[in-house]
Amino acid sequence: LIYAFIKGKGNLTDGLSRLLTEVSQGYFQPDVGGKNIPVAQGELSDLAGDEPLFKALYKWFLESGGVFKLEFGPKAFIVVSDPVVVRHLLKENYTNYDKGVLAEILEPIMGKGLIPADMETWKVRRRAIVPGFHRAYLDACINMFGRVSLQTAAKLEAATAAAAAGPSSAQPAVLDMETELLNLGLDIIGLGVFNYDFGSITRESPVIKAVYGVLKEAEHRSTFYIPYWNLPLTKYLVPRQRKFSADLAVINECLNELIDLAKKTRQVDDIEALQTRDYSKVKDASLLRFLVDMRDADLDNKQMRDDLMTMLIAGHETTAAVCTWTLFCLMQNEEAEAKCLAEIDSVVGDRLPTMDDFAKLPYLRMTIAESMRMYPQPPILIRRALGDDVLPPGLNGDPNGYPIGKGADLFISTWNVHRSPHLWKDPDTFRPERFTERFENPAFGGKWAGYNPDAQGASLYPNEVSSDFAFLPFGGGARKCIGDQFAITEACVALVVLLRRFRFRLVDPQGVGMATGATIHTANGMKCTVERRLAPPSPAAEAAQPAMAS
Numbered sequence: 179l180i181y182a183f184i185k186g187k188g189n190l191t192d193g194l195s196r197l198l199t200e201v202s203q204g205y206f207q208p209d210v211g212g213k214n215i216p217v218a219q220g221e222l223s224d225l226a227g228d229e230p231l232f233k234a235l236y237k238w239f240l241e242s243g244g245v246f247k248l249e250f251g252p253k254a255f256i257v258v259s260d261p262v263v264v265r266h267l268l269k270e271n272y273t274n275y276d277k278g279v280l281a282e283i284l285e286p287i288m289g290k291g292l293i294p295a296d297m298e299t300w301k302v303r304r305r306a307i308v309p310g311f312h313r314a315y316l317d318a319c320i321n322m323f324g325r326v327s328l329q330t331a332a333k334l335e336a337a338t339a340a341a342a343a344g345p346s347s348a349q350p351a352v353l354d355m356e357t358e359l360l361n362l363g364l365d366i367i368g369l370g371v372f373n374y375d376f377g378s379i380t381r382e383s384p385v386i387k388a389v390y391g392v393l394k395e396a397e398h399r400s401t402f403y404i405p406y407w408n409l410p411l412t413k414y415l416v417p418r419q420r421k422f423s424a425d426l427a428v429i430n431e432c433l434n435e436l437i438d439l440a441k442k443t444r445q446v447d448d449i450e451a452l453q454t455r456d457y458s459k460v461k462d463a464s465l466l467r468f469l470v471d472m473r474d475a476d477l478d479n480k481q482m483r484d485d486l487m488t489m490l491i492a493g494h495e496t497t498a499a500v501c502t503w504t505l506f507c508l509m510q511n512e513e514a515e516a517k518c519l520a521e522i523d524s525v526v527g528d529r530l531p532t533m534d535d536f537a538k539l540p541y542l543r544m545t546i547a548e549s550m551r552m553y554p555q556p557p558i559l560i561r562r563a564l565g566d567d568v569l570p571p572g573l574n575g576d577p578n579g580y581p582i583g584k585g586a587d588l589f590i591s592t593w594n595v596h597r598s599p600h601l602w603k604d605p606d607t608f609r610p611e612r613f614t615e616r617f618e619n620p621a622f623g624g625k626w627a628g629y630n631p632d633a634q635g636a637s638l639y640p641n642e643v644s645s646d647f648a649f650l651p652f653g654g655g656a657r658k659c660i661g662d663q664f665a666i667t668e669a670c671v672a673l674v675v676l677l678r679r680f681r682f683r684l685v686d687p688q689g690v691g692m693a694t695g696a697t698i699h700t701a702n703g704m705k706c707t708v709e710r711r712l713a714p715p716s717p718a719a720e721a722a723q724p725a726m727a728s
């Protein structure tokens with residue numbers, strides 16, 4: 179009867195078969211991780227408790243090593259916390275791994291955008307999109323980052339003024355800085371990617387509500403075990419799925435309008451010509467502008483929408499979370515805070531930062547790197563093996579390596595790598611200076627492990643190349659983040675503008691907490707007192723900012 183019922187409904191069959199495929203591939207695979215992988219005996223309750231998933235995995239990593247298997251009844255997945263094995267998965271044998279369950283979760287939202295895309299689509303789109311993040315575009319963006327950060331500063335200014343004028347003028351303003359930084363990040367990504375001003379710092383709009391709705395759903399899905407939303411009827415029957423479809427429709431309409439608008443004003447050119455454009459003359463400098471204007475561009479609206487949606491989601495919460503946790507760390511480390519402030523005051527002062535300033539802000543750069551080490555976004559990368567493979571033994575694993583089977587699900591725990599006691603001295607201590615030091619760990623017979631500032635490929639910002647995959651804030655290999663320069667510049671500008679002007683302190687340091695999502699969130703928001711640090715800058719000082727494209 180059930181078979182006949184399913185047979186009779188094409189749509190339903192699709193949904194069920196997808197779900198069953200998912201369940202059979204991803205959930206019943208008792209021996210995907212060969213015989214010699216150490217097994218950590220997990221309890222489902224360990225993953226469902228108050229503690230975020232990545233914290234539970236850390237505990238098991240310390241007990242079971244850099245490659246271990248977790249078995250929950252019929253479901254098994256392999257957790258990797260060893261930089262050598264991570265390098266193998268992300269770089270040396272990356273063609274054997276796709277995004278597995280993550281792609282299935284994100285496909286309804288991002289379509290064939292870079293993150294969930296199949297290999298063929300990914301190759302074409304990556305080649306098309308990467309040149310969009312060229313130097314002239316980033317130079318143009320930095321002005322926009324400053325302008326948007328000043329809007330947040332104006333909001334904080336108004337809150338401090340209102341608190342001072344209130345009945346208890348001795349009480350400073352209190353704001354949830356996680357929310358303020360999310361709004362700042364949303365406005366920046368909207369302008370930078372498709373020249374749309376969400377205006378979320380100053381107002382609420384249906385599009386903003388829809389974006390936050392979709393982000394929330396993406397997060398819900400990434401922490402849910404069975405992808406029930408693949409069943410077609412859930413779209414109509416489950417209230418949160420109905421809301422999700424409605425939110426998606428609002429965003430799609432907005433993106434489609436923007437794409438159509440950009441196409442109407444299309445000015446076709448070669449990539450080289452686009453990359454050397456005079457951006458002071460481009461009114462709507464954005465990634466969308468670049469993608470539309472490219473000669474031979476794939477002008478399919480659906481693909482373009484998928485690309486933009488992917489960038490919106492990938493670039494918003496991640497950067498906001500980096501700013502949030504950097505502020506969190508600085509508020510509790512007065513010495514590091516004082517060093518950052520001294521640098522910002524002497525190098526930038528009241529004007530807005532320029533690209534050239536970053537070379538002169540080494541301590542701020544290391545501070546952001548240290549916050550990304552301690553709070554990597556996302557804390558776990560997900561992969562699934564497309565074919566059989568042998569994972570290398572890594573730093574201290576089984577010399578025979580670890581054979582794994584096709585369909586094996588892997589969690590690369592960036593959190594574990596970044597907090598590994600084998601790779602970092604005092605891994606739980608916030609200490610930006612560590613990025614100027616080599617760390618030689620006797621546990622590996624004096625072999626270098628950890629960050630090496632002299633390594634080939636070391637750049638202004640520490641990265642996976644200079645640390646040999648001990649530090650991979652933007653991933654590594656072929657699927658490495660394409661927005662890394664955009665994001666790091668944005669975080670620097672926002673922090674320079676806000677730290678210069680305000681003094682932030684946590685209202686309840688113990689109450690902030692952590693929660694797993696696509697990124698690491700606070701559990702309860704980050705309520706801070708906000709006070710003016712210096713007198714407001716003179717109009718002349720602000721006028722000294724670099725000219726902006728109008």
Ligand code: HEM
Binds near residue numbers: 293497650653659666
């Ligand atoms: C991929 C982190 C900002 C777009 C990634 C990956 C990481 C990452 C770790 C690799 C994921 C994996 O291998 O599974 C971050 C962090 C950011 C940030 C920490 C902020 C500080 C951005 C921004 C954009 C962006 C601003 C776009 C404007 C992407 C895209 C991918 C990606 C499209 C997929 C690349 C591919 O598969 O080819 N990001 N990201 N990210 N990121 Fe970012």
